[in-house]
Amino acid sequence: xxxxxxxxxxxxxxxxxxxxxxxxxxxxxxxxxxxxxxxxxxxxxxxxxxxxxxxxxxxxxxxxxxxxxxxxxxxxxxxxxxxxxxxxxxxxxxxxxxxxxxxxxxxxxxxxxxxxxxxxxxxxxxxxxxxxxxxxxxxxxxxxxxxxxxxxxxxxxxxxxxxxxxxxxxxxxxxxxxxxxxxxxxxxxxxxxxxxxxxxxxxxxxxxxxxxxxxxxxxxxxxxxxxxxxxxxxxxxxxxxxxxxxxxxxxxxxxxxxxxxxxxxxxxxxxxxxxxxxxxxxxxxxxxxxxxxxxxxxxxxxxxxxxxxxxxxxxxxxxxxxxxxxxxxxxxxxxxxxxxxxxxxxxxxxxxxxxxxxxxxx
Amino acid sequence: xxxxxxxxxxxxxxxxxxxxxxxxxxxxxxxxxxxxxxxxxxxxxxxxxxxxxxxxxxxxxxxxxxxxxxxxxxxxxxxxxxxxxxxxxxxxxxxxxxxxxxxxxxxxxxxxxxxxxxxxxxxxxxxxxxxxxxxxxxxxxxxxxxxxxxxxxxxxxxxxxxxxxxxxxxxxxxxxxxxxxxxxxxxxxxxxxxxxxxxxxxxxxxxxxxxxxxxxxxxxxxxxxxxxxxxxxxxxxxxxxxxxxxxxxxxxxxxxxxxxxxxxxxxxxxxxxxxxxxxxxxxxxxxxxxxxxxxxxxxxxxxxxxxxxxxxxxxxxxxxxxxxxxxxxxxxxxxxxxxxxxxxxxxxxxxxxxxxxxxxxxxxxxxxxxxxxxxxxxxxxxxxxxxxxxxxxxxxxx
Numbered sequence: 136x137x138x139x140x141x142x143x144x145x146x147x148x149x150x151x152x153x154x155x156x157x158x159x160x161x162x163x164x165x166x167x168x169x170x171x172x173x174x175x176x177x178x179x180x181x182x183x184x185x186x187x188x189x190x191x192x193x194x195x196x197x198x199x200x201x202x203x204x205x206x207x208x209x210x211x212x213x214x215x216x217x218x219x220x221x222x223x224x225x226x227x228x229x230x231x232x233x234x235x236x237x238x239x240x241x242x243x244x245x246x247x248x249x250x251x252x253x254x255x256x257x258x259x260x261x262x263x264x265x266x267x268x269x270x271x272x273x274x275x276x277x278x279x280x281x282x283x284x285x286x287x288x289x290x291x292x293x294x295x296x297x298x299x300x301x302x303x304x305x306x307x308x309x310x311x312x313x314x315x316x317x318x319x320x321x322x323x324x325x326x327x328x329x330x331x332x333x334x335x336x337x338x339x340x341x342x343x344x345x346x347x348x349x350x351x352x353x354x355x356x357x358x359x360x361x362x363x364x365x366x367x368x369x370x371x372x373x374x375x376x377x378x379x380x381x382x383x384x385x386x387x388x389x390x391x392x393x394x395x396x397x398x399x400x401x402x403x404x405x406x407x408x409x410x411x412x413x414x415x416x417x418x419x420x421x422x423x424x425x426x427x428x429x430x431x432x433x434x435x436x437x438x439x440x441x442x443x444x445x446x447x448x449x450x451x452x453x454x455x456x457x458x459x460x461x462x463x464x465x466x467x468x469x470x471x472x473x474x475x476x477x478x479x480x481x482x483x484x485x486x487x488x489x490x491x492x493x494x495x496x497x
Numbered sequence: 498x499x500x501x502x503x504x505x506x507x508x509x510x511x512x513x514x515x516x517x518x519x520x521x522x523x524x525x526x527x528x529x530x531x532x533x534x535x536x537x538x539x540x541x542x543x544x545x546x547x548x549x550x551x552x553x554x555x556x557x558x559x560x561x562x563x564x565x566x567x568x569x570x571x572x573x574x575x576x577x578x579x580x581x582x583x584x585x586x587x588x589x590x591x592x593x594x595x596x597x598x599x600x601x602x603x604x605x606x607x608x609x610x611x612x613x614x615x616x617x618x619x620x621x622x623x624x625x626x627x628x629x630x631x632x633x634x635x636x637x638x639x640x641x642x643x644x645x646x647x648x649x650x651x652x653x654x655x656x657x658x659x660x661x662x663x664x665x666x667x668x669x670x671x672x673x674x675x676x677x678x679x680x681x682x683x684x685x686x687x688x689x690x691x692x693x694x695x696x697x698x699x700x701x702x703x704x705x706x707x708x709x710x711x712x713x714x715x716x717x718x719x720x721x722x723x724x725x726x727x728x729x730x731x732x733x734x735x736x737x738x739x740x741x742x743x744x745x746x747x748x749x750x751x752x753x754x755x756x757x758x759x760x761x762x763x764x765x766x767x768x769x770x771x772x773x774x775x776x777x778x779x780x781x782x783x784x785x786x787x788x789x790x791x792x793x794x795x796x797x798x799x800x801x802x803x804x805x806x807x808x809x810x811x812x813x814x815x816x817x818x819x820x821x822x823x824x825x826x827x828x829x830x831x832x833x834x835x836x837x838x839x840x841x842x843x844x845x846x847x848x849x850x851x852x853x854x855x856x857x858x859x860x861x862x863x864x865x866x867x868x869x870x871x872x873x874x875x876x877x878x879x880x881x882x883x884x885x886x887x888x889x890x891x892x893x894x895x
Contacts, residue, residue, distance in 0.1 A: 214654040216576070240830045294853055303574055306654050307796065308852050310576070314789055314845025321838035429784045433665055436658045471673040478662030485655060486647040 162487040170456050170492075177463040185345060186462045192351045194458025195358030196420060199413035200431065201438035201450040202365055203406040209382040209445025210402045211292070213305035217313035218410065218435060220428035221280065224316045225407070226414030227324055227423055229276035230331060233268055238325045263349045264332045265419070273415045280407040287312060288403050293396075313429065320425040328422040331415075354416045358451075361409065365447045374401055382445045434461065434477040441484050443491025452492065456480070517859045521808065528815045531822040548701050550818055555708035556770050558810040561794045562715055562803060563762030569800035569862075570723055571755025572735030574653050577660030579787025580667045581760050584640055585633040585767020586777040587671065590684045592629035593772070603676045604684060619693070626690040630711075630768040637764030638757045640667075645753040656756075664788060672779050683778025687771050704773055711769055712807070715762055719803055722758070724868040731755050785841070790817075793844050796851050799858025808859055813844065 177183040177190075204218045231237060235246035291308050340346050369375035381388040381398050389395050414423075417431070434457045441456060442449025457480055461473045468476075484491070528550065529543070536542035560578060567573045591606030612628050613621035644663055648656040672681045695703050722728050730751050734741035742748045771777050781787065790813065798809020820840035824833060832839075851858060 214658065216657070240834070291849055291853065300856075303572075303653055304852060304856075306574070306657060307792065308849050310789065310792060311845045311848030311852070314785070314793075314848070315842050316845075317785075318838050318842035318845060322835050322842065429661070430665065433658070433662050436661075440655070440658075469673045471669045474662070474665040475669050478659075478666050481659060481662055482647050485651060485659065489651050489655070 163492065166484075166488060166492060173463075174456075174459060177459065181344065183463045183466050184343060186465055187459055188345050188347060189351075190459030190462030191455060192347075192354050192420060192458075193462055194455035195355050196413055196416045197431075197434050197438050197454035197458050198358050198451045199361060199409050199416065201435045201442070201454050202362065202447045203409035203413070204435050205439040205442065205444055205447060205450045206365075206378075206402055206409075207406050208439060210378055211305070211399060212385070213302040213309070214436065215309045216306055216432060217309045217316055219430070219432035220313040220316040220320075221284070221407070222410045222414040222417065222431065223423065223425060223428040224283075224320055224414070225276050225280045225411030226418040227320050227329075228279045228411065229269065229272040229415045230324070230329055230418065230423055232275040233272035233331060237323055263353055265350075269331060269415070273412060276411040276415065277408045280411040281404045284403040284407040284410075285400060288399065317425055317428055320428075324423075324425070326425060328424040329418075330422050331418055350419050354420060357412065357416060361412065362447060362451045365405070365409070368405070369447060374398070378402060430474060433474050433481070434458070437477045437481040437484070440481065440489075441492055443493045446491070446493060449491055449493050520859065521812070524812055524815045527819050531819060535822060535825055545701065548705050550814070552701065552705045552708045552773060554807075554811045554814050555705070555712045556766060556773060557791065557794065557814055558712050558807040559708075559715060559766030559769060560763050560791045561798065561806040561810045562712070562719060563759040563766060564791050564795050565759075565800060565803060565806040566719055566723075566762060567756055567759035568795065569802070569806065570728065570731045570735065571752055571759070572653070572731075573649070573752055573756045573759070574657040575660045575756070575759070576657040576788060576792075577662070577664035578763060578791045579782045579784060580640065580660065580664040581637045581763035582767045582770070582787045583664075583667050583671060583777075583779075583782035584637050585764035586771040586782075587678045587684065587767075588633040588636045588764070589626075589629040589768030589771040590687045590777050591678065592632050593625045593688050594684065594686065597679075602679050602682075602684070604679050605677055609688060622691050622693055625688075626768075626772060630765055633764040633768035634761040635764070637760040637767070641757045641760030642753065645756050649749055649752050649756065661784070664782070664784060668779055668782055671782075678777075681779055683776060683780075685776040687775045687777065689772050689775060708769055708773065711765065715765065716803055716807070719758075719762070721868075723803070724871070727751075727754075729867065790844070793848055795858075796848050797858055799860040799862065801862035802858070802860045805858050805860030805862075812859065816840070816844070 174187075177187045200218065200222055204215060207213075207215050207218075235248060236243045237246070238244075291312065292305060295305055295308060339349065367375075369379060377388065377393045377398050378401070380391065380393060381395060385395060388398075417423075417427075434454075438453035438457045439450050441453030442451070457477050460480060461476045464472060464476045529547065532546040533539075533543040536546070560582065563581075564575065564578060567575045591604055591608070592612065593609045594604070594607050595609050596607040597604045609625045610621075612625040615624060640663070644656075644659060648659045671678050674680075678684055689700065689704070690707065691703060692700060723731070730741065730746050731754075733744075734746065734748050734751055738748055741751075794809035794813045795806055796809070797812055798807065799805025817840065820836055824836055828836075
């Protein structure tokens with residue numbers, strides 16, 4: 136009996152190992168094929184082609200958001216739950232720099248120095264709905280968000296780092312920061328949604344029955360450019376090398392003479408730059424809305440995990456998959472289920488391939 | 498026996514031990530005085546206001562207790578309390594309401610009349626509510642179990658992300674599926690237990706009793722569970738998962754049990770909330786009101802301490818009420834318009850400040866969680882010749 140039981144135990148262990156290996160080997164390529172087939176199908180199908188293109192645009196915005204998220208996740212090792220609200224705050228900073236509008240006692244009051252009072256600052260460039268004023272406003276927002284993030288890091292996260300708190304404590308602190316950031320938006324700009332430029336902007340007709348606004352093309356271009364820049368920074372500069380070293384093994388990085396606090400500061404600056412730009416682009420695509428900050432966190436995390444935490448190129452691919460799936464799902468489900476789509480993708484990837492599509496080692 | 502050293506009570510009180518009672522006292526003063534002053538020192542009005550306040554604290558205390566089981570004891574990281582809040586409240590509602598009248602309201606269930614199946618004992622006054630509450634707990638438990646399968650084996654913050662997702666998803670489903678729980682309008686006219694026996698004006702005192710009773714029951718249950726070997730495994734794996742696994746404990750199973758137990762408690766809380774409000778709408782179960790507020794309560798009160806969790810519910814809700822009361826005063830318009838947003842800002846900052854300056858919260862975690870050890874300590878400290886009754890079982894200061 137005993138030998139039989141032992142044999143059974145051995146068999147069971149072998150089966151389990153086999154299943155684990157098979158799961159690991161098969162799941163990755165299978166997911167790739169699945170996503171590729173779905174993407175091609177939705178791009179070819181005339182019913183969903185337009186949604187597919189919009190999905191690519193939305194995916195670009197997610198890509199910028201999740202790239203910032205994945206960097207802080209990889210290097211600081213905690214999920215920053217304030218990321219979505221910071222993204223919104225960045226958009227509002229740009230809005231304020233551009234228009235100078237802020238909520239007063241009753242309705243808006245307008246500061247006299249908004250960037251839109253510069254000559255021809257709001258004249259659309261090449262069919263875009265905005266002019267160079269918004270570009271400058273974005274730069275202002277980037278600077279403001281970088282300063283804010285550095286300040287928060289110094290006041291909150293650095294203290295926790297020195298105390299060697301668990302990553303979960305960091306996440307709870309980031310939840311507090313998220314609530315505070317959202318309330319700052321509500322205090323200064325109120326709960327009603329805002330847009331940079333009101334009015335309807337005609338979409339251009341492209342081949343294959345696609346219509347796309349100039350703004351959306353701009354969003355796409357900006358996302359691709361920034362992804363390339365971030366990748367160059369990570370893989371071609373000394374700072375990027377140090378960042379990757381820290382992402383792999385913080386202790387090893389420290390004893391190799393890398394100034395980890397300096398790397399962390401740069402991570403916040405790069406992350407906030409991406410966050411502010413993503414917020415501005417999100418406002419261009421839809422609107423500024425204080426309620427959106429926490430909702431957008433789900434697709435951002437789904438993208439980051441899908442692409443493998445710490446990898447900006449992975450975040451881009453993940454964001455495209457999430458963005459396209461969310462938009463194309465409108466053809467099949469009610470639009471209210473968009474966050475649900477991101478959730479389902481997240482659960483799938485956590486079940487099948489928790490290290491992401493690119494299968495980095497845990 | 499004498500080797501089991503018991504630290505004696507220190508002569509001088511530490512600043513820490515004074516701070517907590519002072520803060521609680523200040524909050525109590527504000528909570529009592531403000532409505533009294535606003536009602537023109539009318540005792541009846543103030544008492545009735547405080548009864549409603551206390552009921553809400555008790556209900557939110559149930560949620561914080563559930564969250565404490567998950568985070569404070571099991572170390573499971575739930576950012577989607579709103580999901581369990583919603584499932585609990587709606588489940589209780591469809592189990593106790595009568596059948597739906599389609600043109601105006603559409604929802605599944607409506608079992609209230611059918612569930613009062615015991616004749617003679619006025620079972621319509623309590624049985625559907627009991628079943629509704631049990632069902633609310635059961636549904637939430639199942640939901641938590643399903644959610645734990647893909648997430649609990651992974652990094653601890655992946656569960657947090659997944660729970661944000663489930664909170665978003667169940668809210669979407671409740672709004673989009675029109676026939677499920679009346680879509681975005683939510684459910685109104687949820688009946689209340691024992692409401693036939695009492696005057697509607699006095700009912701709030703009855704319900705205060707019910708809410709406090711449920712909270713007390715759950716509190717004792719959780720305290721008993723935590724002081725058992727099961728509770729100590731939870732605590733051990735929260736401290737060091739690897740070491741616990743090496744001691745032969747099934748980490749996944751224990752974590753899942755803690756998560757499910759917390760979710761069941763939240764489901765019960767949702768049902769108690771639904772009966773009290775008499776209504777449930779998707780607007781309630783947002784991330785802010787449905788999740789953040791309970792985290793603020795737990796962090797302020799002290800995670801890992803059930804009394805702290807309930808105290809946190811009291812403090813944060815007291816703060817909430819103060820902000821509401823301030824609106825009635827003659828304040829600058831700019832401030833008055835934004836008072837709720839400023840309150841939210843302070844709540845968010847409070848989480849961060851407490852984590853930085855007083856990570857243990859108002860009440861620190863108990864060092865000992867074992868009934869048998871406590872019994873032994875009590876025996877040592879109060880030898881049998883001392884009268885056994887009336888001796889508070891205080892744990893010594895560290």
